[in-house]
Amino acid sequence: MPDIIVRTHKSYTVQVQQDMGAFPTVLPLLKGPNVAIVCDDNVAPYFDVLAAYLGEKTLTKIVIPAGEAHKNATEYLSILNTLAAAHFTRDDAVISLGGGVVGDLAAFAASTYMRGIGLLAVPTSLLAMVDSAVGGKTAINIEYGKNLCGTFYQPDGVYVNTAFLVTLPRREQMCGWGEIIKYAFLSHTITLADLEGDATPTLIAKCIAIKARLVAEDETEKGKRKLLNLGHTIGHAIERLSGFALSHGECVAKGLAAVVGMSRRYYGLDEEWYRRAMAIVSCKGHDLTCPYGIEEIMAQLTADKKSHQGGVDMVLIDADLQGRIVPLSYDEIRNLML
Ligand code: GLY
Numbered sequence: 001m002p003d004i005i006v007r008t009h010k011s012y013t014v015q016v017q018q019d020m021g022a023f024p025t026v027l028p029l030l031k032g033p034n035v036a037i038v039c040d041d042n043v044a045p046y047f048d049v050l051a052a053y054l055g056e057k058t059l060t061k062i063v064i065p066a067g068e069a070h071k072n073a074t075e076y077l078s079i080l081n082t083l084a085a086a087h088f089t090r091d092d093a094v095i096s097l098g099g100g101v102v103g104d105l106a107a108f109a110a111s112t113y114m115r116g117i118g119l120l121a122v123p124t125s126l127l128a129m130v131d132s133a134v135g136g137k138t139a140i141n142i143e144y145g146k147n148l149c150g151t152f153y154q155p156d157g158v159y160v161n162t163a164f165l166v167t168l169p170r171r172e173q174m175c176g177w178g179e180i181i182k183y184a185f186l187s188h189t190i191t192l193a194d195l196e197g198d199a200t201p202t203l204i205a206k207c208i209a210i211k212a213r214l215v216a217e218d219e220t221e222k223g224k225r226k227l228l229n230l231g232h233t234i235g236h237a238i239e240r241l242s243g244f245a246l247s248h249g250e251c252v253a254k255g256l257a258a259v260v261g262m263s264r265r266y267y268g269l270d271e272e273w274y275r276r277a278m279a280i281v282s283c284k285g286h287d288l289t290c291p292y293g294i295e296e297i298m299a300q301l302t303a304d305k306k307s308h309q310g311g312v313d314m315v316l317i318d319a320d321l322q323g324r325i326v327p328l329s330y331d332e333i334r335n336l337m338l
Contacts (some may be wrong), residue, residue, distance in 0.1 A: 029156040190205050
């Protein structure tokens with residue numbers, strides 16, 4: 001599988017492999033003598049898999065409790081204190097080994113400890129492989145909301161090993177598929193036939209390549225990177241309304257279905273377009289129903305951190321089944337949802 005280069009202000013490589021065989025090629029990215037592997041208790045057994053390649057380094061193991069609730073300031077400070085107690089300097093590095101929660105938290109710690117140390121991402125969930133491990137968004141949650149505190153901080157490299165997916169629970173697989181489906185509306189390189197198959201290294205690499213292109217064009221989400229929010233504006237509202245009982249990817253799938261309906265009305269698209277769009281969104285059998293009313297969704301939208309005065313830059317799907325950023329007022333959004 002060819003490497004994918006993410007051409008941000010600091011270019012880096014994403015390798016998509018089917019085992020740890022090529023992992024030694026990323027070791028030169030770890031410059032200093034100290035390496036901390038941050039993982040959660042679900043993937044802690046994989047610590048030894050990585051550690052076997054890091055014999056030359058002084059290793060620190062940092063295990064956080066699994067779950068979004070632990071992507072918080074307490075765990076963040078605990079990571080910083082562990083790094084400081086082990087005398088980490090700017091030459092040293094953190095490896096994030098895990099899904100989106102571990103990835104966001106470990107990257108935020110790496111980006112702020114001594115104003116930034118080395119970072120290597122080793123995503124273990126489908127969602128982290130195709131989305132959160134690439135692109136440099138780091139975050140923790142605070143009392144007032146999810147991901148409200150974070151930085152843009154690109155890693156030094158990303159090592160995707162699809163063998164980790166073998167033990168990934170089905171619900172987590174479906175969560176990742178919510179994001180993969182989104183990519184079909186951001187490039188014609190992903191077809192319905194791709195989506196009907198498995199999460200192969202080829203498909204994962206296609207998703208990462210789409211993300212890498214958008215991130216390279218717009219690293220800090222001032223413009224085109226917003227396309228990656230397709231399905232997320234409504235999806236985030238549903239996720240918050242569910243009290244995070246529904247997974248991120250489940251909510252993105254519901255958000256995509258809502259956007260198909262809104263786009264059809266906005267662009268005046270026909271039944272055949274709707275059939276093709278919904279064939280893509282429903283390809284993995286996600287529950288696409290929205291359990292909340294329009295006013296509940298609208299109340300969430302106005303509180304969303306991506307909202308601006310009077311509206312939201314929504315991503316709609318055009319006649320060519322591709323995403324388009326469309327600034328909409330709250331009234332326009334409400335009318336399109338009716
Ligand atoms: N998850 C969307 C982004 O990285 O921009």
